[in-house]
Amino acid sequence: MAGVRPGLGSAYETSLDGARAAVLSRLWRGLAFEPLPWVVRREHGPDSLTLWLAGGGRLEGPPVDPYATDARVTSLRLDGRSHRQAARLVAALRVPHGAAFAAELDDSTASLALSRAGQPAGPEAEAEPRSGWEWEQRVVDGHPYHPNCRSRPGFSVAEQLAYAPEHRPLVELGLVPVPARECLVTGEWPEHLRDGDRVLVPVHPWQAEHVLKGEDVRAAAFAAHPLMALRTLAPAAGGPHVKTALSTRLTSSVRDISAYSVETAAVVSAFAHALTERLDGRLHITRTLGAATAYGPDLAAVLREAPEAYAGPGERVVPVAALAGTALARSAAWQAAFARLALSVCLTVLDLGVALEAHGQNLLVVLAPDGAPLRLVYRDLADIRISPARLARHGLAVPPLAGRLVTDDVTVLRRKLFGSLAAGALASTAGSSQGFGRALAAALDGLAPTADSALLRGGPLPVKALTLMRLSPGVPGDQWAELPSPLAGA
Template structure:
């Protein structure tokens, strides 16, 4: 940092304490609620929570609100010893795979402090564009202890590529013979050259992964969005999702051949499905997808969400609204929850479970800030139920593989784990506020077998800490969070 951005040194040091508390708070939430095999029992006191561990250890800390986004746990006590850093606590726990997870937590803490240090004292007026809104998301995932983990990124690379540092990223291009590409959808003329396809490449990928490829550097400039590997070209036009073969938060961000192969079919199917929603939901179309030589060289071109904004309207990612004056209003929270649940439950009943977390789900705001409609982007991890589609007389798309399932538990976890325990909870910011918004939303909805899960039962949420401590277990693992509704 001293060599790249020397002026950040003092701000970084000042941000470290808060970053440590933010990561420790997220870790403590995971330890408090996830089905960790080495936690034998949890004892709840009026002002404390104690975890009894296999082998007789005791881990003590404050009570945990599972939906709070402003928790500030500054220390935990393990067998009488105080720990203020998440990585040191995990190392002391001596659990399987804890050393690798501890390193990720250290990285998350340092990156979060850097993110906070790089913010201007005055953020300025309200953003005018969607990418400006997204670049105001400083702390990353509201509940994941790896909220800012970016292994493989140097300080210079974080400053150059991470959205919260507001850079302009120069994407490269790799020319590939069309016969050697898997290509679906329509690939634009400006990304073609004779019989070759020009595949957009993130500069980090070009430097660290694609060393043997011919990469044309600085092909066009783009603004990184929350996902970091997805960017909005400065000149406008489709958003570009690039392959980025490093672990960000939980997953390695490549683009699989399966995603490219199914992109056009899934996009056309999802776009047609929105006709059943009376204009309340728009799904950004996947315009084209290409991959060559494996998942390390791939790109997806996606319609920008702003395409669905009318005069005087704004389209904002839900995660960017958390903590704003608008989202703090109980009336706004209730209106947004009513809109999101009515739309997403209808789509689920029709046969599609959206992964509607705060990054994928956007809301169209009227001139007065009222939530009017929803926009959903990134169809790579939805779930489609042939049985539910058939029940409504809808054509089943010609798909196989992980996107297709009739398993009710899988479908409900996909939606409720992202929407209820994710987008709605983090926007509300606490169990009390979330409970009020959820109750108001459900009060106006006709009960269904799916919605009954929200009416007092526990809510599914990804067991984010358990997943990072279980590297050999494929797929998602789940926790059950207490209902935010009274009596839950």
């Protein structure tokens, strides 16, 4: 940092305590609720929570609100000894795979402090964003509940400042020319990304330097603004968003673009776009315009319609994650209206046969000039789930798909939606159990009960066991925890 951005040093030091507390708070939430095999039992006191550990250890801390986003846990006590840093606590627990997780927590803490240190002050900080990408770059702290909220292993300080959206850079994407016969392309690949009989695949500069070392990369092909997902960017000249392959671990997963995603992109996009006709204009799904891959997942790209295409005059399209903590989202009436819109739409789509992964990054809301939530926009179809049985029950054509997107398992479908929408987007926007419960109660009061919505009414709510997953590197797929229903405190 001293060599790349020396002016950040003081702000970084000032941000460290808050970053440590933010990561420790997220870790404590995971330890408090996830089915960790080495936690024997949990004892809840009026102003404390105690975890009894295998082998007789004891971990103590404050009570945990599972839906809070402003928790500030500054220390936890392991066998009487205070720990203020998440990484040192995990190292002291001596649990399987704890050393690797501790390194990720240190990285998350340092990156979060850097993200906070680089934020503007004064009028610039108070001004409302004027474009979609500016809204995306307002999300500074990353995932609201994951202790790896800002973990970016493999990125130097210079690379974070150059590529991370919260630092507001302009990123120069490269292009790799690939003979068309050696490239899988679906959808419509535009002419400006072709060169004779070769397909030009957009490449993130980090990927070009660290992964595609032997490839012929045409550098600085065009400039783009990085969005919340970091590997997806909005071209500065306008047009479709570009999702690039970025083969590093961000938060939980290694981010690449599989051949399966490219193969199914056009079919899934057309299917999802047709499905929105059943929603009376309340939901738009951004179309996948084209997808390409060559030589494996390290070289691939997806071109996707920009969400702003679905905004009318005076309207704004805002990612839900960017609304958390704003004056608009602090209004109980707004929270209830948004929850009613989101649940009515997503429950209808689930009943029809599609479970959206509607977390705060994928789900956007169209706001009226006065801020009222009008419609939803959903993007990134790479990890939805489609139920052939539910589609058939409604007389809808089943798309010609196989593989991980297709399932009739009710538990899988409900976890996909409720783990992202209810325990994710809605909870983090409300910011607490009380606020979430109040918004959920108001929303459900106006909705006809269904077999799916019964889970929301009675709880508990499914949520990815994010800490357990990072401590279980040999276990494939998602693992799950259950959170108490917020309606109890509404």
